[in-house]
Amino acid sequence: MPRAIIVALCIVLAAAAARAEEVDCVTTEWKLLGANHKVCVYAFEDPDFPCITCYLSQARTGGISGTVGLAEDPSEFSLECRQMCPVTLPEKLPKSKKVFSEGTSALFKDTQITRLYDAKRRTLVYLAISRKIIAGSPKNAISTVVVR
Incomplete structure (x- = not known):
């Protein structure tokens, strides 16, 4: 498969996997040309438990x-x-599941939350990591939700 097709496919898949809503961004460094460096806050619901909302803050390069x-x-x-509201756990819940993924570069790097x-x-333990095809x-970052 030609490299350009693989790159385009990765970009489309990364965009499709991102389901976060941007809350807001704060500038961390002013840039004379182009966008400022910033930290953005995003919110997303766990796809299996819509009563659980996660907030992710992430540095963005300008x-x-x-x-x-x-x-x-x-x-x-x-x-x-x-x-945010009562959660009922199913009898069988997978030990781990990727619940969020967002591209953080044009090529082969993303932030994943498992x-x-x-x-x-x-x-429920939520683990955020950065992954690259070759090396992560x-x-x-980690957050937990105790289900009562």
């Missing part, structure tokens, strides 16, 4: 490359998840 979508955003983020289930403590980043 400048000319950021403006045209060619910059690679840093692997810097924070995550907080909250239960939901882990700690059955002993009836706790050890930077991560």
Whole structure:
């Protein structure tokens, strides 16, 4: 398969997987040309538990490359998840499931949030990581929701 088709497919899939709603962004560094560097906050619901909302803050690269979508955003983020209404857990829940993915560069890098289930403590654990096709980043964020 030609490289251009693979790149286009990856971009389309990354865009389709992102289901977050932007809450707002705050400028962290002013740029003379292009967009400013910023930190943006996004909200998304767990696809299996719409009563659980997660908030993800993530650094966004500005400048000319950021403006045209060619910059690679840093692997810097924070995550907080909250239960907004009663949640009923099914009898069988997968030990882990990817619940969110968003591209953070034009090529082969994304932020993923995986939901882990700690059955002993009836706790949903949300883990945010940055992934690349070749190598990821050890930077991560975690949030938990205890289901009562």
